[in-house]
Amino acid sequence: MADATGDTKAQTAEQLWRHYGRQLALPEWGEPAQLRLQHAKVLLIGAGGLGSAVATYLVAAGIGQLDISDGDQVSLSNLQRQFLYGVADLGLAKNRRAQQRLQQLNPQVQIRALPAADPQQLPAWLAAGDYQLVADCCDNQATRLVVNQACLEAQIPLLSAAVSGWQGSVALFDFSCPSSVAERGCYACLYPYATAEDCRQLGILGATAGVVATTQALEALKFLAGLPTPSDSRVLRFDALGQRWRQLARQRDRDCVCCGAYLCMENH
Secondary structure: OOOOOOOOOOOOHHHHHHHHHHHHOOOOOHHHHHHHHHOOEEEEEOOOHHHHHHHHHHHHHOOOEEEEEOOOEOOHHHHHOOOOOOHHHOOOEHHHHHHHHHHHHOOOOEEEEEOOOOOOOHHHHHHHHOOOEEEEOOOOHHHHHHHHHHHHHHOOOEEEEEEEEOEEEEEEEOOOOHHHHHHHOOHHHHOOOOOOOOHHHHOEOHHHHHHHHHHHHHHHHHHHHOOOOHHHOEEEEEEOOOOEEEEEEOOOOOOOHHHHHHHHHHOO
């Protein structure tokens, strides 16, 4: 894992209000929520169209630590929706460039650049990372299933989002709570099979990714601050063409091998 480069100097109460005063003024937020956020550690999987916005909002809001996992380099086709990067960044590693940009946004946040989330390496990251949340912003379903399995086994909450074509979705799986898993299941309950389709085949507008990513960031901030989040029991589905959000109730698939094995272990 990469060395941390963030400046972790404590801020005074006055500095906190100057920096985060707009969110501290919210009655539902205030200093308790801000302090929770400042002690939170999040692993972000994928620094692309979703990850660019999620990382930016988490860092801007004052999260304690953000680890960014991505193994890609910036390409010209990314710039249509991945606004952490510019033409001058073409060919550079996304995780490092994102780290540098975000550190300029908020030097108080500890930000680390990690390689791609290798299935063999991910469980060790989760065991050692002391994460309160994993934000899955990757661009393929095969990786989402791997991340789902690893988070479930490590009992770390997973906030998963996806976007393709005109459609997007966000869902939170609180794997730290066995009763939540027993009732609402895991990502594999909803999407058990990996597909080969991605935005190269289906297409995507940058603004569609932005709407879904902003919602994912909002749900992450509320969860980390201890506020209610509708995505912890529902799938939030977005139709960009119709400009419509739907909330679909979740229920565990009794035949799901993934969370079925987890619950079996919990009961023994």
